[in-house]
Amino acid sequence: MSRVLPLFRRSLADSWRGLLGWTAGVAAALLLYLPLYPSLGGGGQLQSMIDSMPPELVKTLGYDAIGTGAGYAQSTFFALVGFVLLTIAGVGWGTGAIANDEENGQLELTIAHGVSRGQVLAERSAAVLVKLAWLGLVAVVLVAVLNGPSELDIQFGALVATAAALVGLTALSASASIMVGAVSGRRSWALGAGAGVAVLGYVSNAIGNQTDDLAWLHDWSPYSWAFAGDPLTNGWDWQMWMLLAGVALFLVVGWLVFRRRDLTV
Amino acid sequence: MTASATPAITTRGLVKRYGSRTALHGIDLDIARGNVFGVIGPNGAGKTTTMRLLLDIIRPSGGELRVLGESPRSGGAALRQRIGYLPGELHLATRARGRDFLAHYAEISGPVRLGVVDSLAERLGLELGRPVRSLSKGNKQKLGLVQAFMHEPELLVLDEPTSGLDPLVQQEFLTMLREAKERGQTVFLSSHVLSEIQQAADEVAVLRAGRIVQVSTVAQLRESAVRRVRVVVPEPSAALVADTLERLPGITGVRRVADRPRAAAFEAQLDAHVDTFVKAVGRHELIDLTIEEPELEQAVLGLYNGAGGER
Structure with a gap:
């Protein structure tokens, strides 16, 4: 009782090794991709390569604007590798928050102590979100550092907005995992929910990119909410707030069920 | 506290x-x-x-x-x-x-x-x-x-x-x-x-x-527990002892078992009526008498198996 947020701190302390690994992964991706830009994009080589690819593929990957520094960083990292890395990390942590702990029987002991269910859910969710935000911060710092040497010409405000969009998008998957874990206590369901949100978002965005007839799919894709406004070029976009609203909704639903139900033991 | x-x-x-x-x-x-x-x-x-x-x-x-x-x-x-x-x-x-x-x-x-x-x-x-x-x-x-x-x-x-x-x-x-x-x-x-x-x-x-x-x-649980008892008497008084045992309260499952020559051995289950039992068999000539310590386990197993404590 002496210090605040015991479960939050325990959660971080239990997973710092993993966080270190994900940090290295994000750093490695950025350090591999971004320094290549001057030799690829600057000379127009990349654009001519993209032009020779099938247009459907280019639209699916979102490589339309790869000829600019912002477009390159967006296509290679934020919209692809970074998205995948943070999604996997977030879904893993989100599944660990309740479902994993419940299924392997450790949650029973914690719940039997002097904490409320809401406190467990809130502090562990906060730990997941903070860890994702940390990875977003790592991306911001590295892109900012590489911006000059790699001739990317990215505005700092737009960079922060894009990292926020990435964190928001992956937090949505993570909170889907937290919610389903809180509702069902099943590990596989929680994993599936988080991965499902990510995949459906990506796929509906990619299909929506193909023709104007299907552009309405963007309205339903969290991936589009994050990136359709091209935040690395244009900065903050109101649709990003839909991600936060989604996170809040998932966590509240998870809490409402979790506080009422039996622990599956 | x-x-x-x-x-x-x-x-x-x-x-x-x-x-x-x-x-x-x-x-x-x-x-x-x-x-x-x-x-x-x-x-x-x-x-x-x-x-x-x-x-x-x-x-x-x-x-x-x-x-x-x-x-x-x-x-x-x-x-x-x-x-x-x-x-x-x-x-x-x-x-x-x-x-x-x-x-x-x-x-x-x-x-x-x-x-x-x-x-x-x-x-x-x-x-x-x-x-x-x-x-x-x-x-x-x-x-x-x-x-x-x-x-x-x-x-x-x-x-x-x-x-x-x-x-x-x-x-x-x-x-x-x-x-x-x-x-x-x-x-x-x-x-x-x-x-x-x-x-x-x-x-x-x-x-x-x-x-x-x-x-x-x-x-109480121990009291409701059954003890296994064994009485060995000389052959001539076997019938008499068997009769006594059958009449005693708290004794169940009396059976005669083989023991030594020219003797009769009886085994049975006894509930809390230890005193009555000992005094009753004490009137006979005894070769051997054993009362095993009741195991709580037996009492409980009795409860598991039957409805409410009997075996």
């Missing part, structure tokens, strides 16, 4: 259903403060279910439940701080060291007096510097005991507390129970090790298939 007049645990018609399966069919329990109350029964009898209901890990489907005067549901975290709980299946997979693991729970459910953790760990022979998940089953169980006892809660709920512990540590655990009782703490424990209940508990509830078969003191 507040020596309050409210009972430690009261249940009335406590029911727990999982879908169509009923785990508890209306349990009535009254456990006074400062008591050591044991619950025994076969697997699936509802022991663990009852304990989880006390801790609000699961919620009752019906009936009333008060723990330390409060409903577990509305008592919430504040109530659980006053309880120490050892789960029946303790799963600990954290990388944290034992000391940090305990410090975490001490923060949540504390305060824990300085030195209590170390003294408990020393008594149980538990090393606190190692990662929890690398501990053996027995050492994890010790860690579980320390986290239940360390904040000196008003109520201890211990599900199969000695499973995995070696006999020396079991003895130490029984000492800890006695000390807890002296301090006025209430203990609710389950076990299938009947000798443990016999040594530690004041009262015992026998649970079978979600129902309480019997609540009694250990002394």
Whole structure:
């Protein structure tokens, strides 16, 4: 009782090794991709390569604007590798928050102590979100550092907005995992929910990119909410707030069920 | 420790259903403060279910439940701080060291007096510097005991507390129970090790298939236990002795067995009527007489098998 947020701190302390690994992964991706830009994009080589690819593929990957520094960083990292890395990390942590702990029987002991269910859910969710935000911060710092040497010409405000969009998008998957874990206590369901949100978002965005007839799919894709406004070029976009609203909704639903139900033991 | 007049645990018609399966069919329990109350029964009898209901890990489907005067549901975290709980299946997979693991729970459910953790760990022979998940089953169980006892809660709920512990540590655990009782703490424990209940508990509830078969003191349970007796008499008085045995109260299942030459041996089951039995057979010439010490186990097995105590 002496210090605040015991479960939050325990959660971080239990997973710092993993966080270190994900940090290295994000750093490695950025350090591999971004320094290549001057030799690829600057000379127009990349654009001519993209032009020779099938247009459907280019639209699916979102490589339309790869000829600019912002477009390159967006296509290679934020919209692809970074998205995948943070999604996997977030879904893993989100599944660990309740479902994993419940299924392997450790949650029973914690719940039997002097904490409320809401406190467990809130502090562990906060730990997941903070860890994702940390990875977003790592991306911001590295892109900012590489911006000059790699001739990317990215505005700092737009960079922060894009990292926020990435964190928001992956937090949505993570909170889907937290919610389903809180509702069902099943590990596989929680994993599936988080991965499902990510995949459906990506796929509906990619299909929506193909023709104007299907552009309405963007309205339903969290991936589009994050990136359709091209935040690395244009900065903050109101649709990003839909991600936060989604996170809040998932966590509240998870809490409402979790506080009422039996622990599956 | 507040020596309050409210009972430690009261249940009335406590029911727990999982879908169509009923785990508890209306349990009535009254456990006074400062008591050591044991619950025994076969697997699936509802022991663990009852304990989880006390801790609000699961919620009752019906009936009333008060723990330390409060409903577990509305008592919430504040109530659980006053309880120490050892789960029946303790799963600990954290990388944290034992000391940090305990410090975490001490923060949540504390305060824990300085030195209590170390003294408990020393008594149980538990090393606190190692990662929890690398501990053996027995050492994890010790860690579980320390986290239940360390904040000196008003109520201890211990599900199969000695499973995995070696006999020396079991003895130490029984000492800890006695000390807890002296301090006025209430203990609710389950076990299938009947000798443990016999040594530690004041009262015992026998649970079978979600129902309480019997609540009694250990002394009463022992009285209802059956003793195996064996009487050896010279052949000439065999018929007479057989007749006496058949007429005695509390004697069942008399049968003649082969023994030594020119003698007749009888075996039977005897309930609490020891005095009558000894005086009756004492009128005959005896070659040998054996009364085995009643095992609580036998009494309980009797309850498991039959309806209410006869065999």
